[in-house]
Amino acid sequence: MTTAPQHNQFEQPIGRSIEGWQPCALPPHTAMTGSHCQVEPIDPAKHAKDLFEGNRVAAAGERFTYLATEAFEDIDSYRTWLESMRGPDPMLHAIIDLASGKAVGIAAFMRIDTTHGVIEIGNINYTPALSQTVAGTEAMYLMMKRAFDELNYRRYEWKCDDQNAPSRAAATRYGFVYEGTFRQHMVYKGRNRDSAWFSITDLEWPLVRAAFEAWLAPENFDANGKQVKSLQNLRKELATA
Template sequence: MTKPHKDIFGKPVGHPVENWTGCALPPRSDMIGAHVIVSPLDIARDARQLFEANGKASDGSRFTYLPTGPFADFDAYKAWLVGMTANDDPMLHTIIDKPTNMAVGVAAFMRMDQNNGVVEIGNINYAPALSKTIGGTEAMYLMMKRAFDELGYRRYEWKCDDQNAPSRAAATRYGFTYEGTFRNHMVYKGRNRDTAWFSITDKEWPEIKAAFEAWLAAENFDAGGLQRASLSTLMSAHRS
């Protein structure tokens, strides 16, 4: 390991990052898995399918912890997508179920800090057809793989409302490390948000990647599609 830098008193002040030049923005190209395709959002192709897929949860619960929504009609939802895709950040992606070729969720690369190699995964909204499926997990793996393996990012962030228990559980399941909670961080939808922060670093990624790939392997599922080993179990095994 490279020796840490030291101050004038000889005290270590951090390990050097050698030959660092920053990171490129993610390319606008598909990430293709066995179960899903994660594709830069195309409003003409995806908007109607996403709106209808979200409509399967008619109580609007899919938008409880998102800053916008639920949307009263398709036009309102489409207008939101237009705004979300107007710039490179956030870079919203559609998650397409391969067997049906239907759009069933969205997720974004956002707050991309190219100089320091930091990117956040956010604006995650899975329709009922994607929730708790192999494809839903594979989509997260594909986006991590792009950030770390293809682009060389050093830090991958997940942030959520501290009261969003499913999101906190998902972050842990996906291998993120909880870093703390920013109290009174935001006001949205007329209420306070304390924000829980999670991250994965490039040094942790190889073990996390191995756990994802072990979980996604065909032999990890029986004939009925039930997992033999959970992702949480495999994360623990690969990171021990």
């Protein structure tokens, strides 16, 4: 349990003591199931066809601009890449739409630091069928819930190219806190990347979780499936309740 800030014997301020801290376990190779989607470890033989075809619906590969790879030209090369992402780090997951039974997106646990309880969500690629859906939001909730509630991680990270406005907006919507931009953080695809860093801590998670659960509740959607309250507004309301 995290306690209040304190001072050492020299009266110097030091960080909060963490009573009984033990390193975290790696994420298990088991599925996370919600009301709209299931998030399960990637199985190229099972998921590659759906994901490849789902990405081909989008025009010209623009969804890969800020990813480490370009759009894949054929399913064999895509399947080979999926095989390389099966873990333990990165541990890629497929997001399954429960209504259709199809894999419609991917996301990975990565840069996993079990010693300090830090884990990152990355390699997120939603096909058009998953973008801006309840299932897409639920998938992020399920992965956070595993990290914090099941595995007791202390810090959950989101990093993206600083130029990637949709990713920055998604991080803010989900409840991540912007921490700053690491300038000239890496080179990819022959260009510079300044990386924007975001995080959610275990102290922030209860509010973030409550907002997700309120947003995902059936009563938060009208007869046309439109949200009644946004995720951001629900967080604000809960924070002041």
